[in-house]
Amino acid sequence: MKAEIVSIGNELLIGDTVNTNASWIGQLLTEEGLDVTAVHTIGDDLEVVKETIRRSMERSDLVISTGGLGPTHDDVTKKALQELFDAEMVVDESVLNFVKKMFEKRNIPFTKSNYHQAEVLNNAEVLFNTQGTAPGLWFEELNSSLAVLPGVPFEMKHLMREKVLPKFREKLQNQEYRRSRYLVTAGIGESTLSDSIIGDLAPFLQNGTTVAYLPSPYGVRIRITSAGRSVEEIEQKISPVADHIYEKAGSLLIGEGKELSLSEALGKELRKKEMTIATAESCTGGLLSSTLTDVPGSSDYTMGGIIAYSNNIKEQELNISASTLEKHGAVSKPVALQMARNVAEKFGTDIGVSATGIAGPGGGTEDKPVGTVWIGFWSEEKHFALKTIFTKDRLQNKERTVAVAMETVRRVLLDMETMPYGLEPEWA
Incomplete structure (x- = not known):
């Protein structure tokens, strides 16, 4: 069963918006057993929309389009489909009432353009959208199926999961x-x-x-x-x-699992051992703590953290001695070790983990190039630091530091003999 994706919107073409919808839909369709043969990104041009959808439907069993269903003049998808299928535009009263109640609840005036949100095509099945004002539409035309969805990602995903998936699963019942x-x-x-x-x-x-x-x-x-x-x-x-x-x-x-994260896996081990953790961050700027707390229920084991970006804060909040900072520099083994130990003591946790480094793209030296990071670990049984050198990209350096820090803790909890990427612990 072949499928094509049509992403509609000038903002996608000029780079104002990254087209994450197409990649998400492509993954979902592939997992469901469809062969995704093409992804089209087109602007808000009525004739282009008509022609692209027509050709896609002639080639494929299923076409998913996103975007162009809003209330403004540049949203042309429904008009294009009206002309393509020679259909009539009608008002769906259930959608109209839902939209009116939504605006009333939010104390927003209901305007003429909002009224157009309830207009649908008479040859379409309405895919009721409880997450927004634009309903989705399902067509059986040109010997193909077409799902027309809003471009807002969380609305699109809701309709794909709740409305569209069951429909093409029916079509796949007797197929491999x-x-x-x-x-x-x-x-x-x-x-x-x-x-x-x-x-x-x-x-x-x-x-x-x-x-x-x-x-x-x-x-x-x-x-x-x-x-x-x-x-x-x-x-x-x-x-x-x-x-x-x-x-x-x-x-x-x-x-x-497709969505399983390292923070979930670490949280599972911390919860299993009934242990708590605190973070002391410099180069990651809070990303480590943020990632740990992305997991629901992480308050069971994540007690808190300190973003000690400046040396003054390292001294005042983490009790890093001025002499240590002056002698070794903020990006060093002694500082990483003290940060990990002292944040655990400050928050009364079983584990302290720290990160201090040069995220870049500037600030590096011959001895400490951009990407140099020290990660500290402290528990009553173990106290060590890991040194690594990542890339010259600031965001990648932050993400990789967080990943190594979390995986280091996970491996200690599991009594694994090796550290991430073969790094060697330097003990206190």
């Missing part, structure tokens, strides 16, 4: 479809993981089963995909590959 299983690792590079740890997977890849390595600053996600007519059939093809990876990668795997 694909499913993917995601195994998630942390603290190891893609090439090392593939070549030195997991090795050749060819003997396990049968009947069209594929494996992809998806790296990010927080780890490598391994996607195993296969096709079949049932979940059981697909799992029989995927399981031998997954079992081999588990055998080889072992504790490098933090769990499974």
